[in-house]
Structure formats: structure tokens, C-alpha cells
Amino acid sequence: MAERLLRVRTRQKSKKPEFNFHDSHKKKKLGTSWRKPRGLHNKLRQHIAAKGRVVQPGFGSPKAVRGYHPSGMAEIRVNNVAELAAAQGCAVRIASAVGMKKRLDIQAKAAEMGLKILNPKGGA
Structure with a gap:
């Protein structure tokens, strides 16, 4: 069963968008690692489609293989x-x-x- 779930995880992760910190491409000092958008007028927080996707539970791996190495261990x-x-x-x-x-x-x-x-x- 773990082999099947590893294949499912690989397929899911290939479809997952790249979650970067909002506007990190505009400023060199901002890293790309994800931070929750918190501004009042932040378009990403408002879920405007053209601004990118927000991290949500549906993008996760199956619980049984979460954290496993790609070798399956x-x-x-x-x-x-x-x-x-x-x-x-x-x-x-x-x-x-x-x-x-x-x-x-x-x-x-x-x-x-x-x-x-x-x-x-x-x-x-």
C-alpha cells in the first residue's frame, strides 16, 4: 500500500504550485519561503486567482507516507x-x-x- 501512496504523492506534488512568499520576486532581500499573507489589501490573501495559490490542506501528501524519503523508507x-x-x-x-x-x-x-x-x- 505504501508503494501506491508514494506514487499518489509523486503525482500530487507534480501538480502542486510553487508556494512563494508574496512579491518575493520584486525585492532581493525577501526570501521565497512561504509566509502567510496578512495585509489588509493583499491580493493573495483575498484569493485573487492571478496572484497565485495559497497554501491549503488539500495540497498535502497522504498521511501514511508523509515525510517519507522518495526511496519509500x-x-x-x-x-x-x-x-x-x-x-x-x-x-x-x-x-x-x-x-x-x-x-x-x-x-x-x-x-x-x-x-x-x-x-x-x-x-x-
């Missing part, structure tokens, strides 16, 4: 070797604050356990 973030025990059946993402020495230990242990690492580095 749930992701888990790991900071040390001991946290790998909870990662059975999941894809592992090593936290960015982990140094190279501990990262290589985590990668070696994950390879031994047969886990997939999403952000591998170094020799292992």
Missing part, C-alpha cells in the same frame, strides 16, 4: 552509534553536527546492520 536522524538500534527498516540521515570520526563509525555500523545512509561521506 521513513527517515530517522542519528547522532551516534547507539541511536542506530531504533533505525530498523528506516533510512538513516546522519546529523550535520556529527564529526568525521564518529560519522565513519556510524557508517560502518549501519553497513553491518544493512541500513541505507542518505548522506554518506568518506571511505565507508
Whole structure:
């Protein structure tokens, strides 16, 4: 069932518009990440069609596969070797604050356990 829902999610996301911060294309200092339009005369808040789409619940993924990696596995973030025990059946993402020495230990242990690492580095 998860495979079907992943295909549904892919199809939904291909139709989803790009939700950018209103008028972010006009000012360099404004980022594109979504912010709710709040102005009294804001055309996007008033749902004027030509101004773009507003984030709404219908654009979300199916709940069963929400947050899954495109490979079809749930992701888990790991900071040390001991946290790998909870990662059975999941894809592992090593936290960015982990140094190279501990990262290589985590990668070696994950390879031994047969886990997939999403952000591998170094020799292992």
C-alpha cells in the first residue's frame, strides 16, 4: 500500500504550485519561503486567482507516507552509534553536527546492520 501512496504523492506534488512568499520576486532581500499573507489589501490573501495559490490542506501528501524519503523508507536522524538500534527498516540521515570520526563509525555500523545512509561521506 505504501508503494501506491508514494506514487499518489509523486503525482500530487507534480501538480502542486510553487508556494512563494508574496512579491518575493520584486525585492532581493525577501526570501521565497512561504509566509502567510496578512495585509489588509493583499491580493493573495483575498484569493485573487492571478496572484497565485495559497497554501491549503488539500495540497498535502497522504498521511501514511508523509515525510517519507522518495526511496519509500521513513527517515530517522542519528547522532551516534547507539541511536542506530531504533533505525530498523528506516533510512538513516546522519546529523550535520556529527564529526568525521564518529560519522565513519556510524557508517560502518549501519553497513553491518544493512541500513541505507542518505548522506554518506568518506571511505565507508
